[in-house]
Amino acid sequence: MKDYELYELGDVALQSGDTLLNAILAYKTYGTLNAAKNNVVVYPTWFAGLHTDNEWLIGPGKALDPEKYFIIVPNMLGNGLSSSPSNTPPPYQQAHFPHVSIYDNVRLQHQLVTEKFGITKIALVVGWSLGAVQTFQWGASYPDMVERIAPFGGTAKTRPHAKVVFEGMIAALQADAAWQDGYYNEQPKAGLAAMGRVYAAWGFSQAYYLEQLYQQEGYNTLEEYLVDYWDQVFFSFDANNLITMLRTGITGDISANSIYNGNFELALSSITAKALVMPGSTDLFFPPQDNAYETQHMPNAIFLPIESKWGHCAGIGQHEQDSEWIDERLKRFMLE
Structure with missing residues (x-):
């Protein structure tokens, strides 16, 4: 419901x-x-x-x-x-x-x-x-x-700098061959994972990664954090939806x-x-x-x-x- x-x-x-x-x-x-x-x-x-x-x-x-x-x-x-x-x-x-x-x-x-x-x-x-x-x-x-x-x-x-970052997220997703110009039958998972990796770099600070603060969230290694958290988060989204919202943000x-x-x-x-x-x-x-x-x-x-x-x-x-x-x-x- x-x-x-x-x-x-x-x-x-x-x-x-x-x-x-x-x-x-x-x-x-x-x-x-x-x-x-x-x-x-x-x-x-x-x-x-x-x-x-x-x-x-x-x-x-x-x-x-x-x-x-x-x-x-x-x-x-x-x-x-x-x-x-x-x-x-x-x-x-x-x-x-x-x-x-x-x-x-x-x-x-x-x-x-x-x-x-x-x-x-x-x-x-x-x-x-x-x-x-x-x-x-x-x-x-x-x-x-x-x-x-x-x-x-x-x-x-x-x-302008935020616009470049948002465009980078879009480009990472669209580089997946499964993107098919936005007319995919299945979600472009490699592209979604790539977008998540770009977001992860900008969503948190340098100190967050240097001090391994992700361990407070239960992830022992950086690789575990990226794969088990960020990949899974972005796999839950629709690719076109994400791009629509990023385009909205770019013109904010x-x-x-x-x-x-x-x-x-x-x-x-x-x-x-x-x-x-x-x-x-x-x-x-x-x-x-x-x-x-x-x-x-x-x-x-x-x-x-x-x-x-x-x-x-x-x-x-x-x-x-x-x-x-x-x-x-x-x-x-x-x-x-």
């Missing part, structure tokens, strides 16, 4: 100019919407993540307490639950799936929040990695609606729309919500100096790095010390 709902959006005009037919947004809610409809938290998913992957931050006594808040977790387009290459019928199946942007994702999430639930105010938007990019986009697209944002492990605009930019017309600093200055911006101190995808620049242009932002050797994955919810630190800072932020 599925533990999520589907919101039918009909035919959706995308930023790319394509129309996504019979679009769906998969979501799960936690807690109860109060009578005033002012206890709302929106928590978008991340690259390859599902709503269940966000649950480490949700629960009684945690920052996202369902006894206090009505938490909506919308699944990112392309993740296999919302409209994706793997679940969309012709003419947009597999590699025919159109490009979707961060702006597209947030616009459809806004439609879910407002039309399905009748919500006009959001207490907090929070997210990690590409979920953080969506969080920034919420603040820029709907500044009068969003009271607080807490992006962690992600930036408001994907910088809160100003790439008709509201701001590419004026990034204007988009940042328009985020009037209180903002708690938490980069990983050793993040190689989204280094903290990028967030430092962004917060300088945001009127109500706090820049607070997560001091961790877990790199980008300090925010994935797998390292107890980092998870507790993020949870505690979010609790304090919600009381400000």
Whole structure:
């Protein structure tokens, strides 16, 4: 049994100019919407993540307490639950799936929040990695609606170096002959494993590997960690879905729309919500100096790095010390 709902959006005009037919947004809610409809938290998913992957931050006594808040977790387009290459019928199946942007994702999430639930105010938007990019986009697209944002492990605009890394991940996957230009009958396993190896190098810091911190996860050797963890993780995904989400990340930019017309600093200055911006101190995808620049242009932002050797994955919810630190800072932020 599925533990999520589907919101039918009909035919959706995308930023790319394509129309996504019979679009769906998969979501799960936690807690109860109060009578005033002012206890709302929106928590978008991340690259390859599902709503269940966000649950480490949700629960009684945690920052996202369902006894206090009505938490909506919308699944990112392309993740296999919302409209994706793997679940969309012709003419947009597999590699025919159109490009979707961060702006597209947030616009459809806004439609879910407002039309399905009748919500006009959001207490907090929070997210990690590409979920953080969506969080920034919420603040820029709907500044009068969003009271607080807490992006962690992600930036408001994907910088050139991150784009190169994402392109490298795509190239590694597509080098597999089984890729067949995206029209495969079986998943290109060698390509998926190669993509996982690229991600592994950038997802964690140099210190993580030098100090063999993966042994804390039960892997005795580096080879065991790469084969038994990373290969298996990426074998669980659909190749076209991964590429769709990476393409979304490559074009991530809160100003790439008709509201701001590419004026990034204007988009940042328009985020009037209180903002708690938490980069990983050793993040190689989204280094903290990028967030430092962004917060300088945001009127109500706090820049607070997560001091961790877990790199980008300090925010994935797998390292107890980092998870507790993020949870505690979010609790304090919600009381400000």
